[in-house]
Amino acid sequence: MAYYSLVLFICATTIFTTAYATSATVQEMHRNYFGGGIYDFWYWDLAWLVWDRQCSSYNITRAVDTRITGGDLAAPNMFPYQVGLLLLRAPKVYQCGGTLISVSYVLTAAHCLYKSTRGKVFLGSIDFANPLTSAAVYNVSESDFIVYERYVLHGGRDDIGLVHLPSPATLSAAVQTIPLAPRFMTQSFLEREIVTTSGWGLTSDSASERMMFNLLLYYVDAPVLPLRECACYYLPGLVRGPNHICASGAGGRSSCDGDSGGPLTYYYRNKSYLIGLTAFGSAGGCEIGYPAVYTRITSYLDWIVARTGIKVD
Missing domain, CATH: 2.40.10.10 (Trypsin-like serine proteases)
Structure with a gap:
């Protein structure tokens, strides 16, 4: 595990290869993660080679995007903590999910909230964004969004945020909170x-x-x-x-x-x-x-x- 952790630490700065970003862009990403300073980037090629050798046995081709296929249809009240989000990042409206973790807060991904100015929160329904079947619908704005402070749009790190509900949710069979994983769930x-x-x-x-x-x-x-x-x-x-x-x-x-x-x-x-x-x-x-x-x-x-x-x- 120590070897793997070292490889991951070295690779953490390699968010994209040179095919995806210039050296200047990569240096800026590095500074965003680890602070200011001047760095030598000779180890990037070494990190890539180590990673590629480590992964060669899996025979994988790779491509990436922000992304339930092959699943089963949920029954009513099966996931009472599930939240539906419609978020406006002009000129488009985006769909996201969320989780009710208290009567006042929804936990979601930072990339959903990033630069969003307002939105709607839907609780207590297996139908998406349907005010007729939802137990509650909230209008929220940018002031209700809390994005993790170190989040950057690209790189997949620290992708977490909160939505503060304007008024507490009323709990019922259709609307329930879910406890957060305790620390021993490593x-x-x-x-x-x-x-x-x-x-x-x-x-x-x-x-x-x-x-x-x-x-x-x-x-x-x-x-x-x-x-x-x-x-x-x-x-x-x-x-x-x-x-x-x-x-x-x-x-x-x-x-x-x-x-x-x-x-x-x-x-x-x-x-x-x-x-x-x-x-x-x-x-x-x-x-x-x-x-x-x-x-x-x-x-x-x-x-x-x-x-x-x-x-x-």
């Missing part, structure tokens, strides 16, 4: 365990499906992958141990476009816990078998508690 604890993700994203990679707006909530169960394996599906540095958790996409069962910010949960001792938020997946499609990558909740517990005042088990 990678080693969760590895190979079955976890669940849910959302209103695309249910297929087909061209016709991509033209349609999915209105029903789907979910999928999958095992947690070792990070060493998951990292090999993506460019060096995109998947990071402290920031991410990965779930298998084998059999085309995975998160997809429109699921961003939605919950990844683990059922433990008769209770579901929020362990992750949908962050990104493969640009090659959601059904090609790549793992989906989620923001790891346990790495941000202190930040969440400081801004919401909620308690963690």
Whole structure:
């Protein structure tokens, strides 16, 4: 594990290869992550070679995008903590998921909130953005959005944010909060365990499906992958141990476009816990078998508690 951690640390600065960014751009990314200073970049090629050799046994081709295919239709009240978000980032409106973690706060991905100016929050329905079936609908604005302070749009790191509800949610069979993962739910604890993700994203990679707006909530169960394996599906540095958790996409069962910010949960001792938020997946499609990558909740517990005042088990 020490060797793997060192490789990940070296690769963390390599957000994109030179095919995706100039040296100046990469240096700026490095400064955003690690602060100011002058750096030598000779180790980039070395990091790439080490990573490529480490991953060669998996025979993977790679492509990346912010991205439930092969899943099952959720029953009413099955995921009462699931939140639907419509967010305006002019001139477009974006679809995202979220999780109700207290009567006053929704947890979602930072890339959903980034530069968004206002939106709507829908609670307590398996229909997306339907005010007629939702238990509650909130109008929110930029002042209600809290984006993690170190988040940058590209690179997949620190992709977490909060939406403060203008008034507390009323809990019912359809609307419930979910506890955050306790600190002992580490990678080693969760590895190979079955976890669940849910959302209103695309249910297929087909061209016709991509033209349609999915209105029903789907979910999928999958095992947690070792990070060493998951990292090999993506460019060096995109998947990071402290920031991410990965779930298998084998059999085309995975998160997809429109699921961003939605919950990844683990059922433990008769209770579901929020362990992750949908962050990104493969640009090659959601059904090609790549793992989906989620923001790891346990790495941000202190930040969440400081801004919401909620308690963690």
